[in-house]
Amino acid sequence: MAETIPVLEIFGPTIQGEGMVIGQKTMFIRTAGCDYSCAWCDSSFTWDGSAKNEIIQMDAGQLWTELTRIGGNRFSHVTVSGGNPALLKNLQPVIALLKEKGMEIALETQGSRYQEWFTEIDDLTISPKPPSSGMKTDFDVLSGVFNRLKEAGTLSSASLKVVVFNAEDLAYAKMVHLKYPGIPFYLQVGNDDTATADDAALMKILMSRYEWLIDQVMEDEQLNLVRVLPQLHTLLWGNKRGV
Numbered sequence: 439m440a441e442t443i444p445v446l447e448i449f450g451p452t453i454q455g456e457g458m459v460i461g462q463k464t465m466f467i468r469t470a471g472c473d474y475s476c477a478w479c480d481s482s483f484t485w486d487g488s489a490k491n492e493i494i495q496m497d498a499g500q501l502w503t504e505l506t507r508i509g510g511n512r513f514s515h516v517t518v519s520g521g522n523p524a525l526l527k528n529l530q531p532v533i534a535l536l537k538e539k540g541m542e543i544a545l546e547t548q549g550s551r552y553q554e555w556f557t558e559i560d561d562l563t564i565s566p567k568p569p570s571s572g573m574k575t576d577f578d579v580l581s582g583v584f585n586r587l588k589e590a591g592t593l594s595s596a597s598l599k600v601v602v603f604n605a606e607d608l609a610y611a612k613m614v615h616l617k618y619p620g621i622p623f624y625l626q627v628g629n630d631d632t633a634t635a636d637d638a639a640l641m642k643i644l645m646s647r648y649e650w651l652i653d654q655v656m657e658d659e660q661l662n663l664v665r666v667l668p669q670l671h672t673l674l675w676g677n678k679r680g681v
């Protein structure tokens with residue numbers, strides 16, 4: 439069997455709800471496994487063992503068959519998320535096949551690992567984690583990721599996205615933005631109730647947090663070139679999985 443990757447979800451087409459290509463019609467592939475364990479992770483089933491029986495090892499051909507079974511011909515863009523897909527060296531043949539099929543490819547990762555295939559990603563979102571996550575950023579590794587992309591001439595595909603829950607997170611986000619001033623920078627509203635099924639109440643809270651974040655950014659002269667976004671899919675569909 440060809441090289442495989444651990445897959446937890448394939449879904450879409452839906453809209454990309456976050457970051458640099460928000461609104462883009464896309465399919466999602468969600469891989470299993472993460473080297474982090476963020477306190478507020480909205481996809482903790484990818485690493486906490488709760489969905490371990492749902493993990494399927496798939497090679498590139500099987501993934502493409504499943505993408506087209508679910509999405510038909512109604513997609514030209516595929517987003518790979520996780521977990522941390524950057525743990526998977528074996529993603530290379532998947533990327534190659536998606537390219538061969540004419541797909542645009544996006545990837546979500548936290549910037550804790552580099553892979554050679556990063557240079558083949560069209561929309562590469564790097565999302566280092568603020569203090570509220572409980573994780574610590576290795577800035578040598580993060581800088582290494584940007585250096586490698588620069589050397590390969592593909593730095594323009596990358597963006598930074600930092601999730602913000604509080605003032606301390608915003609200070610961290612600002613530090614990251616100032617450290618990498620040339621990288622398009624996105625601030626994202628944090629969802630601190632990833633379990634509720636009360637979509638209306640969640641939307642109300644998230645909108646007020648969004649307003650708070652916008653107010654902070656408007657006041658700050660060091661945040662003049664940032665984009666402030668909610669998780670659009672959470673506003674639309676709450677904590678539902680597979681949307």
Ligand SMILES: C[S@@+](CC[C@H](N)C(=O)[O-])C[C@H]1O[C@@H](n2cnc3c(N)ncnc32)[C@H](O)[C@@H]1O
Nearest residue numbers: 478479480481520521522546547548565628629
């Ligand atoms: C589930 S992660 C998977 C990719 C990768 N591990 C990462 O964190 O970038 C995808 C995106 O969701 C964000 N995210 C996770 N939990 C969140 C939450 N509770 N509120 C807002 N964004 C969240 C992450 O910061 C990341 O940008």
Ligand SMILES: Nc1nc2[nH]cc(C(=O)O)c2c(=O)[nH]1
Nearest residue numbers: 453454455456519546671681
């Ligand atoms: N619609 C939609 N947009 C997303 N953007 C990033 C997601 C993720 O979980 O990585 C995500 C997701 O799960 N759904």
Ligand code: SF4
Nearest residue numbers: 472474475476479521
């Ligand atoms: S890095 Fe991403 S997938 Fe991993 S725990 Fe944090 S938010 Fe979740």
Ligand SMILES: [Mg+2]
Nearest residue numbers: 480481519669
């Ligand atoms: Mg998500």
